[in-house]
Amino acid sequence: TSQMLPACEVLSVDGLVHSLLHTIQNLIMDNHWRIRQSVVEQVPKLARLFGVDMFQSKLEALFLSSLRDSVHSVRQAAIQHLKEIADCFGSQWTVEHLLPKLVEQYSQSSGYANRVTVLHVLPQVSGVMTPEQIVQFSVPLLVKATKDSVPNVRFCACKTIKWMIENHSLGAQAINSSIRPTLSDLEHDADVDVQYYAQRALALCQ
Secondary structure (H helix, E strand, C coil): CCCHHHHHHHHHHHHHHHHHHHHHHHHCCCCCHHHHHHHHHHHHHHHHHHCHHHHHHHHHHHHHHHHHCCCHHHHHHHHHHHHHHHHHHHHHHHHHHHHHHHHHHHHHCCCHHHHHHHHHHHHHHHHHCCHHHHHHHHHHHHHHHCCCCCHHHHHHHHHHHHHHHHHCCCCHHHHHHHHHHHHHHHCCCCCHHHHHHHHHHHHCCC
């Protein structure tokens, strides 16, 4: 009987985990947005508890779908809590696994609000990245966003570039070869808010 106990404990823990994940998977798609938001806020704790493999297989797709939620508050919660997940799983996972999925989500998105959401994620996950990684993986997406047909996306791209320059040492080469020419093009943008933030970001490139 004593030999059976460890097996019983393992089975009960596995069963509990399966039951918990099943509940989470259902609740994150609940019709009530406040419930969806509450679940999103708990996902980083579950990520730490279960580890990267379990997160990727059971929770990741649902969590990333929250970035496309119809309710702004749910999208904001997903943006903010992706920082905790990136902090938990580290630089390599963020660069090699998460960012390609975000780029894909940006590219496939027909709604401009979803593109804006992806841009808002970039500063959140940049804390685990080196300046070189930011230049290689995040800056190209931001540059692409400055050429978007929707002013709100261009505006958000300028604000995010400004934040990146202020908070990370991106280096003279990246600024001179990519960022400064991009911002210079927006100094005469049709949208005055885009112009304003492009000029403010440009001032930091001196």
